[in-house]
Amino acid sequence: MSSTTQANPAEAGEKASLLKQPKAVWAVFFAGIIAFMGIGLVDPILPAIAKNLNATPSEVSLLFTSYNAVMALAMLITGMISSRLGIKWTLLVGIVIIAVFSALGGFxxxxxxxxxxRGGWGLGNALFVATALAAIVSLSKSGTANAIILYxxxxxxxxxxxxxxxxxLGGMSWRGPFLGVAVLMVIAFIGLITLMPNPKTTVKRPKTSLxxxxxxxxxxxxxxxxGITAALYNFGFFTLLAFAPFVMGLDAHGLGIVFLGWGILLAFTSVFMAPKLQKRFGTVKSMCVMLILFALVLFIMGIWTSTQWVIIAAVIFAGALLGNNNTLITTAVMNSAPIERSTASAAYSFLRFIGGAIAPFLxxxxAEWFNPHIPFIVGAAFVLISVLFIWANNKHVSHVDLIESGH
Known part of the structure; x- marks a missing residue:
């Protein structure tokens, strides 16, 4: 992955080229939508799971911890597996594992x-997520920047x-979302096996090792x-995702609507706003601003934890900051080092999901040791530390903006 390859963000019209993709890219794109539904599908039913299975919030948070911990470890072998099975079959194996374990979870x-x-589900998601990013970037005809925006x-x-x-689905039963994911992954499997090119028509990559x-x-x-920045940032991200549902005082339908608003802003900013920030201010500087603002939102949630409307508004607004930051940091990682993209993704994701594994349980x-305010304040502190870490290592990451500008 040379700097020449990186600096190809479709000079002839970024908006137009974003939609001009091969069928294989769209197959991975739609499978990705279904795969990432799995995260949001479960979130509104966390309080219901705690009630129906007689579990504490920290025990329910282990659904995120086991998922992210297995993902972190599995990321180390995704490159090794995909370099032997090929992108298509690695994606399909990941989808099958997700479908099986989510269905079993429903029962x-x-x-x-x-x-x-959920740990088994994390294994399937690791195979899919790491390979999907590499697949879209490698199969796209519109440059790395647009491919990442699509992802x-x-x-x-x-x-x-x-x-x-x-x-x-959760309004009917907490089991519904788990079974719903299984059905959706079957649809994703059909789409990929139909539209993705066969392994023999795909360019073979060198085999990678553990x-x-x-x-x-x-x-x-x-x-x-x-990678360390993402691990620290994920302390804030998963504190919001795993703990906020317990302090909102809403049922499954209400939580679903709140996180729908969160997700819409996340999707919008990741596609339309992040590229503009990146172009005008640079990736690293924009990332730091988004992280500081996210830390402030978490601090506000920590102070006014008992005020329902503040928590709801903060969660929804945080979606805009997280959408921007996700695109910015993913772009930075893909442009950070002249190595195989799947290896870069695996290394970065390993560190990122370690943070995602510790944060929900913590x-x-x-909240159990102190009070419901503390998790948000601690999450905010970790996010601020991520900014300080970037600033302390600025000389090691400043080249990312030079690569994206074509210099």
């Missing part, structure tokens, strides 16, 4: 069984539609910096 009767099954759009659409569907992500983190300081425990 489980205990919180610890459900936590274990983030799939995330945003999936996350925005998921809560509404999850709230509707040590490649670690070697990449060691050799490329910029990749390490963005948030629940902090």
């Amino acid at each position: 489980s009767n205990g919180i610890w069984t459900l936590v274990a099954l 983030e759009a799939a995330i945003g659409l999936g996350i925005s539609v998921g809560p509404l569907l999850g709230g509707w 040590s490649d992500p670690f070697r990449a983190l060691k050799q490329h300081r910029s990749l390490f910096v963005f 948030a629940g425990k902090l």
Whole structure:
């Protein structure tokens, strides 16, 4: 992945080229929407799961912890698997695993069984997520920047539609969203196996090893910096995602509507606003501003935790900040080091999901040990530390903006 390859953001019209994609890209895009629905589908039913399975908020938060912990570890082998199976079959295997474990989750009767099954779901998601990003970037004909915008759009659409569907299904039963994910993944499987090119028509990539992500983190300081930044940022992200539902005082339908608003803003800003910020102010500077604003939102949530309208408004507004930041940091990672994109994604995601694994459980425990205000304040502190970490390592990441500007 040379700088020449990176600096190709479709000079002849970014908006037009974004929609001119091969069928394979759209197949991955739509499968991505369905895959990321899985996150939002479950969120509105967290309080219902706690009530029906007699679990505490910290125990329910383990649904995110096991999911993210397995994803973090699995990210280390995604490149090794995809370089042997090929992009298409790795995506399909990931989808099958998600469908099986989400269906089993829908029939489980205990919180610890459900936590274990979410770990299996995380394995499938790791195979899909890491490979989907590499697939869209490599198959797209409109440059890395537009490909990443398309990938983030799939995330945003999936996350925005998921809560509404999850709230509707969850209103009937907490099991509904789990079974709903299984059905949706079957649809995604059919779309991919029909529209993705066969492995023999795909350019073969060199086989990667388990040590490649670690070697990449060691050799490329910029990749390490963005990975640690994402891990710290995820403390705030998953505190909001996993703990906010417990302090809003809403039922599954209400939570679904709130997170629908959150997801719509996330999707909109990731596609339309982030590229403008990136072009005008630069990726790193824009990222730092979004992180500071997100930390302020979390601090506000920590101060006015008992005021329902403040929490609801803060969650929805946070979607705009998170959409911008997700696109900015993903773009930065893809442009951070001259290595195979799948290796860069695996190395970065390993660190990112470690933060996502610790944060939900920590948030629940902090609320039990102290009070419901503390999780948001601690999450805000971690996000601010991520900004300080970027500033302290600015000399290692400043080249990202030079690559994107074509210099």
